[in-house]
Amino acid sequence: MADTLTITDNRTGKKYDVPIVDGAVRATDLRQIKTSEEDWGLVSYDPGFLNTAATRSSITYIDGDQGVLEYRGYPIEQLAEHGTYLETAYLLIHGELPTADELKNWENSIESHTIVHENLKQLMEGFRYDAHPMGMLISSVAALSTFYPEAKNVRDAATRLKQIHRLIAKVPTLAAVCYRHSLGLPYNYPNNELGYTENFLNMMFRMTESRLEVHPVLSRALEILFILHADHEQNCSTAAMRAVGSSEVDPYSAYAGAAAALYGPLHGGANEAVLRMLESIGDVKEVPNFIERVKNREVLLMGFGHRVYKNYDPRATIIKRTADEVFEVTGRNPLLEIALELERIALDDDFFVKRKLYPNVDFYSGLIYQSMGLPVSMFPVLFAIPRTAGWLAQWQEMLEDPEQKIARPRQIYTGPARRDYVPMNRR
């Protein structure tokens, strides 16, 4: 049997053989199917891209039915168990685990860029004290594009790599500035003697002490969370990074577009929405009533459901286990009982089972962040920090892919047919 699709157009009786490659047909192969020479030809229609591959990619593999997630072939469970975030970022960007020397050079390259230009402080001063940190982060990363005009040279590999180092290094610094600004606290400079996550926590929480002592369980928990959030193939924000980047704009501007997409409550903003949901439920006794409201379509069960995972999100499994370790140190988060009861009921209720709705990466992560003293509004920022490596790996792969062009989807026009202008006195 040939790897082709034979299509019969019943409007004309014509038959077409379309090649099937890697389980896909090319949408442009449909254009030959016409009813007349003037006919543009068939277009594929897929709002929300439920069944459209926009790219080939070798970065991340997900099997939604089996609950499998692998970065460059390495299972997420093993990377979370044995790896560090910067090691994982190297893997995503370069495609292989680094040797000891490669990792040291990579860490040094990133450490040399952790400080941000002092002018950015004035930019931050312009925000109200209660500005949402994601709005501040998106704006400040976009502003970084004005400090590095050479970044526009996106076709030069060495220039791209330097911006990749800068973004991985500077996003945590900017994130900490956003947090400190909201409290009116002085900004902390990075301390490159610390590891990536410990340095971030120091910039966030250090007060007058020369170095904030971070409990090793907490810094390891944040390292694991960063590893788990580092990439997730063609999700909404990655699709934004690729689409914005396809116009050959600099990576800082593309990053701002990706972070803006992540900010939405249906995507990376869900971790914040989960905590606000748990706080609004308030007591385990109120859970059945809330579940009824979800089933009546009044509210969504935030942190549940996924476009790809129709099984338990493998990241949620690891995060739930990590939460137990964190609570050993910080004390049990009282909202955990509500989350566990929501999960218990939902996994047994036909409304959720039928729709294959399981906890996703955002369901338990916020409980850890809150127990570590991180404010709820910072949760989407805590998603953006590690996803920086994934967005940049995907952006670079898009630029290096000879098949990629500027993103410009087609449409099905449903508006009025051509008509003439109507003078005001005849309207």
Ligand code: SDX
């Ligand atoms: C992330 O794509 C990625 O990889 C994203 C991500 C990443 O790492 O980048 O994994 C991170 O964004 C995780 C998702 C975080 N979002 C939330 O937790 C918000 C709550 N979840 C939903 O909004 C929803 O599940 C989505 C957006 C995540 C997925 O939506 P889909 O794939 O478009 O599915 P759908 O909306 O078509 O839902 C199918 C059905 C619908 O019911 P019916 O109309 O068929 O009767 O399930 C229902 C939905 O109403 N449904 C939910 C629900 N999620 C889906 N009902 C109640 N609560 C929910 N959470």
